[in-house]
Amino acid sequence: MIAMEKQAEGRRPRLGRRVLIAAVAGCAVLGGALALWPWERTEAPRPVAPAPGAQALSAVTAGVPAALPDLAMLITVREARVRAHPEDAQSWAVLGTAYVEQGRRTADATNYPRAEKALRTSLTVQAKGNTAALDGMAALADARRDFRAARTWGRAALKLGPKRWTTYPLLIDAYTGLGDYKAAKKTLDRLLELHSGAAVVRARAAAVYRDRGWREDAAAALYDAAAAAGTPVEQAAWLERAGQLAFERGDLEEALRRFQAAVRLDPDQRAAQAGQGRTLAALGRTTEALSAYRVALDRQPCPQYALELGELYESLGMAEAARAEYDVLGTRVADEAAGGVDDDLVLGAFEADHGDPREAVRRLRAEWQRQPGTEVADALGWALHMAGDDKGALKFAMVATDRAHGGAVRSALFSYHRGMIERDLELAGPARRHLQEALRINPYFSPLRVPLAKQALAALGEPPDEPVPTPQESKEPPEDES
Known part of the structure; x- marks a missing residue:
């Protein structure tokens, strides 16, 4: 009897576990069954899909690069909006700024007259307090290399909204183009006080640092900007600039890595494609360099890229191919001039080396x-x-x-x-x-x-050996060279 009781006690724990498992399983089945009843079903909230062009809208209003497909969608949506609501000043401003960004990214200057028309319509509809349109006009002037106009529009925007941080990068570009580097640095300092964390702010800081000769600071700021970027397209833009900096200091492997990473993130990043061409040429990988330049020019026919490719052909002794690219440069400059772009800098550089130096001086x-x-x-x-x-x-x-x-x-x-x-x-x-x-x-x-x-x-040759001056000679005053 005692043996039987001990045997029963030994079974109780296992029996208890079985009952517990069965109960849990039953609850799970019951819970699953109840969940299937239509009146009891509860679904997790589905994420709301962003509106067409919403990502491009965020980018454009913050002054950062936008993906070309999203940008095209944003333009389509805003064009429909202003047709239906021609009194919507904000939509006109967004549309105009989107045209500017599309023109800048594609080197298609026909976007700029459309941008100006949209932005001026916005200012007509809402003459007071329209900082978005004023910012758009500043961005348009920067894109056209009309830096005096960009400064005027930017200052007007700041009068309305001194704490509107998105105006400051536009003014920095304007001051830099005008050679007013003190004003550019002062504007950057104010921008960093207002919004130091944004990737676009760090990228603008890098440009100012580069112009002041602070190459290490510029590189660090661009790496920070790339790390803080909100989209792959934005990150690609800052990586492309990091590649430019690396090339300028002769670090070809680093430059090539940055340019390649930018193109992987954004296949429409044609500045990085041209950067690859520049770097591959320096590495002696000529065939790849020519291919990279052609791809860049096919999608973004920038006069500067045509000049670089022409000079690469010339360095290879391919005079006819070089002349063909110089002809492309002339055509592109004429097209951009029709869109209001000031290309006298690149055209003057071309004329000085490959055309008429006197014409270059005049321009x-x-x-x-x-x-x-x-x-x-x-x-x-x-x-x-x-x-x-x-x-x-x-x-x-x-x-x-x-x-x-x-x-x-x-x-x-x-x-x-x-x-x-x-x-x-x-x-x-x-x-x-x-x-x-x-x-x-x-x-x-x-x-x-x-x-x-x-x-x-x-x-x-080598500098001539000159005798070290004696103490008496060193005390003599220098000659007046004036």
């Missing part, structure tokens, strides 16, 4: 009067040199390269131009120094010009 003098930025100073100095005015050329080359004149950016091309001008002025020491500096900044800065820089340096 670039007028450009300097309109917007005296560092790039214009460099291009005008080189055009004067090619036209035979080396003394006048040196003045502008110094503006482009001397910190005292605002030329803080570390540019191999600018140093090369100054060195070659100084060589022809028989200033051997400065010429040697600036040509060496160009090759030190970026030994691959141009397929045409790097060999010329090396030849010029070889001809200049």
Whole structure:
């Protein structure tokens, strides 16, 4: 009997577990059955699909790059909206700004007259307090390289909304184009106070740092911007700029990685495609470089890309192919001029090296009067040199390269131009120094010009050995060079 009781006690735990398992299973079945009754069924809320073009709308209003398909959808939706509601000033402003972004991303300047019409309609419908349209007009002026107009529109927008952070990047671009680097830095400081966390703000900071010669700070800011980007398209844009910076300092492998990553994220990132062409050419991978440039030009026929490809062909001894690209450049400049774009900088650079230097001087003098930025100073100095005015050329080359004149950016091309001008002025020491500096900044800065820089340096030879001045000699006052 005792044995039987012990045996029963040994079964109780197992029996209890079976009962518990059965009960749980029954509850699960019952719960599942009840869930199937129509009047008891509860479904998890489904995520609401974003409205067509909503992502592009967020990007456009924040001043960041938008995906081309989303942008096209946004334009379609807003065009329908303003047809049905022509008094909707905000929709007109969004439509105009979207046209600007589409024109910028595709290099199709026919978008710019449409943008201007939409934005001016917005300002007509709502004349007061329309900061969105004022921002759009500033963005349009920046895209057209009309930096004085961009400054005017941007300042008008800030009067209405001093804390509207999206206006500040537009003003930074305008001040930079006008060569007012102090104002650009001051505007950046205010922007960082208002909205330092946004990826687009960090990217704008990187551009200012680069212009001040702070290359490490610029690279760090761009990496932060890419990490903080809200969309793959935005991230691709900041990676492309990081690739540009890497190329400018001669780090070809890093540049190529950044450009390739940008294209993977956004196949429509044609600036990165052209960057790949530039970098592959420097690496000696010529066939791949030519292919990359052609892809970029096919989808974004930018005059600058045509100039670069033409010079690559010229460096390879392919004169006929080079002329074909230079013809493309002329056609594209004419098309962009019809859309209100100021292309005198790129056209002047082309004429100085491959066309009529006197025509280059005429165009670039007028450009300097309109917007005296560092790039214009460099291009005008080189055009004067090619036209035979080396003394006048040196003045502008110094503006482009001397910190005292605002030329803080570390540019191999600018140093090369100054060195070659100084060589022809028989200033051997400065010429040697600036040509060496160009090759030190970026030994691959141009397929045409790097060999010329090396030849010029070889001809200049080593600096002469000069005796160390005695203490008495060192006390003598320097001669007045004026």
